[in-house]
Amino acid sequence: MTKVKTLADLKKLKDKLQEKVKLREKGLDAENHVQIKVAMATCGIASGAKVIMEFLIEELDKRNIEAVVTQTGCMGYCFAEPTIEVTLPGQTPVVFGYVDVRKADEIIEKYIKNGELVDGIIPQNYETIDNN
């Protein structure tokens, strides 16, 4: 058997992180976080939402942006999946559609870092057409 990571290794990592977390907690303010929700219903998952979520978690950490990335259900924009909802501190949420890795990168660099709007926003007043 080759060497595999165990819970004991996790303990070591935890002890290492503990120090960093202590430093961070001082400046930690929930309202200063960027919040991102990735739509993860059948439509989202089938269109690649998992990869987008992993990309966001990884890249936001690498680029030192304090953000919370969570999952949400289908927002009714199945045609535009993967969709993500981004809430900058103190601002109204913005929903982006057709988010691939390139788009996600653009959203981080332009919208999250500079507040600059990018293509692919689903207008808030958009409503699903109901034929009944």
Add this chain to the structure above:
Amino acid sequence: MKELSLHILDIVQNSIAAKATRIDIKVVENPDKNLLTITITDNGSGMSPTALKQATDPYYTSRQTRKVGLGLSLFKQAAEQCGGRFKIISDPEAGTKIKTSMQYKHINRQPMGDIAGVITLLASSNPDIYFRYEHKTPSGKYVFDTLKIMKVIENISIADPNILRFIREMIQENLRNINTTT
């Protein structure tokens, strides 16, 4: 949906929506018997007998945002297209159990995909839910248990990117060790 792990990710969303606090995911590979089974069990709010009957109907959904519900239908199709079976047992008191079987070597059997990534995402996005994931092959068995993880990391968040990276690699390495299907 092109990978079995993505079906698992999708079906577990139903368990989360049903307010489950414990979710068990079990994958058993048995190439000698040409059999692969996936079982997902939760202790959520379950389904009424009427809802249960319609659950795999693509035009049935319990949600309001759209008129179709494809998750279970697609998973059922994924099983049946490779000579397998799909079964749901649900009880509003106890929760829901979904069991699928597939012919391991069937040409239509979907690949497993990134199951380590799926389990990691589920565990990190739902820290209040107890996940237990078991994967069995002829070479052995691997069990991932979020209670054990929580005990070790204590006050560090399971959503910490460093922890996530670690967990994903730990699962990957353990699965490689028991020669799981890709």
